Amino acid sequence: MIQLNKELITLLQQAYSAEKAAAFAYIGHAGSVKDKTEKLKIKQIELDEWNHRADVLKIMQHYNIPISKWYEFKYHVIGKIISASCYVLGWFMPYYFAGNLESGNVCEYFRMKQYFNALGITKHDVVLYEMGIKEKEHEVFFLNAIKDKKAMSFFEKIFLWGRRKSLNNVDLENKLPVEKSDVYCKK
Numbered sequence: 695m696i697q698l699n700k701e702l703i704t705l706l707q708q709a710y711s712a713e714k715a716a717a718f719a720y721i722g723h724a725g726s727v728k729d730k731t732e733k734l735k736i737k738q739i740e741l742d743e744w745n746h747r748a749d750v751l752k753i754m755q756h757y758n759i760p761i762s763k764w765y766e767f768k769y770h771v772i773g774k775i776i777s778a779s780c781y782v783l784g785w786f787m788p789y790y791f792a793g794n795l796e797s798g799n800v801c802e803y804f805r806m807k808q809y810f811n812a813l814g815i816t817k818h819d820v821v822l823y824e825m826g827i828k829e830k831e832h833e834v835f836f837l838n839a840i841k842d843k844k845a846m847s848f849f850e851k852i853f854l855w856g857r858r859k860s861l862n863n864v865d866l867e868n869k870l871p872v873e874k875s876d877v878y879c880k881k
């Protein structure tokens with residue numbers, strides 16, 4: 695059995711638990727928006743996050759990596775707080791911070807792929823690539839919902855994510871195939 699490095703193990707454990715936080719957050723987000731089609735779209739994103747969690751768990755089980763009780767607890771609390779806050783933050787902020795977080799999540803999966811590849815392991819490439827791309831789709835969904843809103847230029851300046859600034863270098867319109875995706879999220 696190949697021994698994974700500490701960074702990769704932590705990345706997997708964190709992603710597994712953070713996906714739960716994301717799913718919880720989207721339950722609150724979907725609950726707080728009024729528009730029916732928006733609700734359904736956010737519900738779909740919630741389902742995507744549960745699927746990611748299941749896929750990450752499969753990889754962890756393959757290497758006998760235990761679920762971190764601490765991360766499970768921490769991200770449970772974070773997810774519930776974000777979920778509840780959607781009802782008080784108004785319409786704009788849940789979209790903005792969801793997009794901002796998704797933007798960062800994209801690279802988590804491409805970085806995992808790089809760690810695995812450095813160990814000579816390529817069998818998780820497709821699933822990790824697909825998760826990274828899915829997070830990008832989530833980012834773009836939230837960005838498109840708010841990009842023309844007045845508050846956007848203010849938030850973009852303060853929180854460094856928005857129309858001009860992404861936390862990853864993935865371009866969905868010119869998406870690279872999995873075997874060329876190494877240029878994504880290179881440090």
Ligand SMILES: [Fe+2]
Nearest residue numbers: 713742743746
């Ligand atoms: Fe996810």
Ligand SMILES: [Fe+2]
Nearest residue numbers: 796828829832
């Ligand atoms: Fe996501």
